[in-house]
Amino acid sequence: MIVHVQGVERLCASIGHVRAGKLLDDFYTRLCTIARKNDAVERIGDRKFAILLNGMRNQGHVSLAAQKIERLARETGSKYGDQLNLNTTIGIALCPLHGEEAAELMRLAEIASLDGRCRSESVCFFEEKAAQKLFMDWSLEQRLDNALQSGDLQLHYQPKICLRTGKIVGAEALMRWHEPEIGQISPDIFIDLAESTGQIVDLTQFAIQSACRELADWQNLLPNLSVAVNITPSIIQSREIVDVLESATNIWGVSPSALTLEVTENALMEDREASHEILSQIREFGSRISIDDFGTGYSSFAYLKEIPADELKIDRSFVMGMLNDTGDYKIVEHSIAIAKSFGLCVVAEGIESAAMLEELRKLGCDHAQGYFIGEPTRAVDFEAFCQKAQTEGRAKE
Secondary structure (H helix, E strand, O other): OEEEEOOHHHHHHHHOHHHHHHHHHHHHHHHHHHOOOOOEEEEOOOOEEEEEOOOOOOHHHHHHHHHHHHHHHHHHHHOOOOOOOOOEEEEEOOOOOOOOOHHHHHHHHHHHHHHHHHHOOOEEEOOHHHHHHHHHHHHHHHHHHHHHHHOOEEEEEEEEEEOOOOOEEEEEEEEEEEEOOOEEEOHHHHHHHHHHHOOHHHHHHHHHHHHHHHHHHHOOOOOOOEEEEEOOHHHHOOOOHHHHHHHHHHHHOOOHHHEEEEEEHHHHHOOHHHHHHHHHHHHHHOOEEEEEEEOOOOOOHHHHHHOOOOEEEEOHHHHHHOOOOHHHHHHHHHHHHHHHHOOOEEEEEOOOOHHHHHHHHHHOOOEEEOOOOOOOEEHHHHHHHHHHHHHHHHHHO
8 A cells, every 4th residue: 555645735834844853753653663563664755655555355344444544643643733634545456457567556546646646645555547637637638738729629608698688698618628539528528627727727727718719709799798607716816817807808909898707606606605706707897697507506585685696697407497397397497586686687507498487578588598598609600690680680670
């Protein structure tokens, strides 16, 4: 097994480098003391230790040994301060189940330790599927960096219409990634990856810059068009987002009001005070805020009055079921009524039929989007879609 001591930097800041070094030395000595006659303990770095346990009868006994090491780490830390925790992640590979050579077992235990840190688990056995995912994530991280530079990332735009007039009033920008060797990669995969690696900042800048560039091209065709860009929880906590907005709108000569930032209600609940402050700054800059996926989180209707927002988007799962499920219909109906009482514009997503549009129109919903109206397309195709809609609209007049 590999025992990795976490948070050494914080440890040094708390008790100093010299005492932290002594603590780790003490922990190593204690590990050697509790080792059985046929076990082996080696220090393979300032904060990492390799332990060979011989004669373990089953995986349960190995787990008990790992728990004993965790207790030893806590006891060692408590000697240096009442509130001091020595946290460890233990990666385990078994012989002959996972490998037989010492070097191979060490490598697999290291992978298990990395997997444990990624999953916030203190004890982690090697798993082939988890290892494959780790390697894929490392590969995708580098590929994602390359995609930002090579143009493999694109924004596709899904139209949003006004239910009162039927005219296109906006679009949601949705990021798409076609990797040359792998093919199309789901946003659920690469957005989560970018969040965990910090690449989400670059992705957000790319999305806002791209949206502003397209808006600049569309100003003559659709002067009042608004484009919505999704932002993730970590971006909501970043005070740099307003600077990013200001830079992009200045470069492309776009009005801040042409941009809407969509954020899920769950993201807002992570740190209400901080997120509300950032949202207020975005609105003061002149851009709009939309609460995305409303109804799927754990906030209450009463919470709506506190959120600095302009728009509420009812989640597609309720809209798509509203004609066949009384519960979904009531959720949509009440969401529209409550949002309107707070002065919020209401958008329904997931429209799949004319009947849905008509029912939402009766309920007083403002805007709608979905595949029945138009699917997400490249910027050039979205522009053609808008031109066709305008031509057909003038012909009807």
